[in-house]
Amino acid sequence: MLLYERVAATLRAQITRGTLRAGERLPSVRQLAQGHGVSTATAVQTYLQLEREGLAVARPRSGFFVRAATPAAPAARLPRRRAPGEVDNPALRSVMELLARSDLLPLHSATPAPDLLPRAALTGSLSRCLRRTSAAALDYAPPQGHFALRRLLAQRYAQVGAEVSAEEIVLTGGAMEAINLSLRAVTSPGDVVIVETPTYHGILQAVAAMRLKVLEVPTRPGQGIDVARLEQLLQQTAVRAAVLVPNFNNPLGSLTCDADKRALVESCDRHGTVIIEDDIYGDLAWSGQRPSPLRRWDDGSTVISCGSFSKVLAPGLRLGWVAGGQWSEVLARAKFFTTVGGNSLTQLAIADYLQRHDLERHLRRLRRTLADNGQRLHDAIARYWPAETRVSEPQGGLSLWVELPGGADSRVLFEQALNRGIGTSPGVLFSSHGDYVDCLRLSCGLVWDERMDHAMRELGKMAAASSNCPSL
Template sequence: MLYQDLANRLQGLITDEVYRPGTALPGVRRLSQQHQVSVSTAVNACRELERRGLLEARPRSGYFVRPQTAKRRPPRVRTVSKTPKPVTGQERVLQLIQSANNPDVVNLGTAIPDPDFLPVHTIEKAYRKVWREQRRRCVNYEFPPGAPELRTQIARHLASLQCDVSPEQVLVTNSCQESVSIALKQITRPGDVVVLESPIYYGLLQVVESLGLKALEIPTDPEQGISLGALELALDKWSVAACVMVPNFSNPLGVCLSDERKQALLELLYRYKVPLVEDDIYGELPLSGPRPRPIKSWDTKGLVYYCSSSSKTLAAGLRVGWLVPGNNIERAEYLQFINTVCVNTPAQLAMAHILEKSRYERMMRQSRAEHAVSVARMIERVTQLFPDQTRVSRPTGGFVLWLELPGNIDTKQLIEPALAQGVSFAPGSLFSNSGKFSNCLRLNCAVKWDARVERALANLARLVGG
């Protein structure tokens, strides 16, 4: 919607302190002229920013930027092992995942958005339609590469992101994680070295562990992203089979590489002939501004294996992902077949219908606005509740928050006490194979905020010494 686009632009100006806390925004008529929108659009944009907690309306005075809670410093960049190592110790993730289904526990641990953040009604309508009109097809297998209409819609969506991809180059999978696994199976052998951001989503470490690969972690800045200098040194020293990255709103830091750094990264990988497995699962969820381009959009040599899914935007339960697997689609199709045979047929058809008929971009704009509110609220409450020296990430997209706690606390030792207090979180040690980040944790911000969440967060803060 136009008012949400304007709200996002104004939020960016507030974040950059073009409009500083306590100052007035231009009047709505002036805003409408500056941004070439109607007065009603400008009014609705200001009301949206008021809902997000960024503006306050003062009678007969207009809208003012609300004073924000003092910013915490971002987490520090950590030095990590400069030697590739087999990945171990990821089994404890299962306990964290299982807690997400416990109704007595507030889920701040797994990056699963609450249903209130998802277009549940739209998904329900799509399922009803495909079962009504294609019931015979719904009860059959839809073998790899997947439903043609879904692959067509995915290719069209990628075209809107400046990716030159045909439907024949798209493989439907059960998840983004399966897409990453299939891509790595195509280009690596057990014992090979893959480079990863650090910290990185533990699910990617699990894939590396399951394939018997060695992880070489590259330090990652919470505001700039992966260190290209450190990456170049690693590529020069080691025989690297692949690079696995989340360049758009990485998990857990929420950082997005600039277009210039994305292109520099791609040129570096071209020079060393190292394939990139690009996980773009959060790309649709900037907290403000436009949807960033994938690195795949600059790929002219077929060296980028593009992976994504619907789990963060439509519903995790759909279990629909996709992979653009370089130049060997037949091999990828076979690997998907022997892994899980096929992807759920009704889910594929429902997803295709949603992408074609349900104003997908409009749904994404609404989802982005809701996530912006949820992340801002979590940052504010963490700043108020947690110890003074706690460092807090400033994600530019997605819906997770990364905290670095003061002192020598080991957050994995707090899992059981936290669950007993009715709250889950993700301990920092899960996000690295280096033994670093033990005093860090990740929080899921996409929760339906209520008194129960307030109590859970306060209980967690007390456990860590707040």
């Protein structure tokens, strides 16, 4: 037996016996070498061996950890309500009110922590615009927004294979305004609109406020939108629009593959259904491979594509956009009479940032952190939560979707966690009629620290109590 194999055997035994538990940090290479009286080369070889066996996992700049048994992913579910109907979900109001506290550990908030964003560079761009073009920065922007930024956005669309002109882009106060304007442009009260299930609660509230009826199409962990089911719904019902999140949807983080995207656009085109695409998470592929928006398979006659800098640069600057295709003039007019126009300073400063800085470089770092956080949350759940807990394996985005075992009610966990200063998003928020009572969403956007580890342990105990399963 080689030296490194002998050291590996002792670690393997500790892991098997539970002396070293899933997710725990293994000794550093130096500690291992000193402890076993071997060279650092041998210590490194030991860890590479354990990694090959699937027992250890390396984390950049953190060292080696005991690999957790990966919890299974939740299965896709059909919505409880299958006919078109109005959104009827009291949690959308009550839960949101409870979360309006600034003292929570914000595991409920699917947004990157301020420290993960390029604050210094953005501050520089804002200051530069104030110094050099203060008159323009403080004066009205055109309703569509400043052309410089719209041109840069059109270039970014080209990079992911979508033909979008700068002229058809309207800048908005984030993606939610883009979605609201789009719904306004294409629907009338009473129209039927398809949304994914589960989906972001803001979309459900916007649809409800416009007095639209919803039909829910399942989106599947790991696979994205169920295109066959979508086609079936379109055949049965006249659907005016579909608000879809094909890239790393919120809460699942799943990705719809290119073949399905193309089929989906064709399907909607055939049935005269307008797609309002929310591509706000498209830049956050944990693999680093930026997927295309649906607009790649359309010329602007079926797909309205919405995006935002909120999840990659600065949520508080409220800068999003809509590539409106044939609706771009209607959208620009709606932008005018709802808000006159957007914030000039922000538009000019983000254009400046994009021209002076390498957004891709920042995105690479951000994606790695999010993926790393996702793994840490996975590990913590494997370590602290009930054994049968299921967890999504996101391909990107900012959140993890967790399914509690034993028919537990995540609203109970939500309340208990709130009492301990921990925010979670109960599953009932993510459907039109309060489905997913046993699920919850956790944010991957926080900076991992002791407090996070502690919170995950606390949540695990609560989950065990509420599901009558022993915590691990």
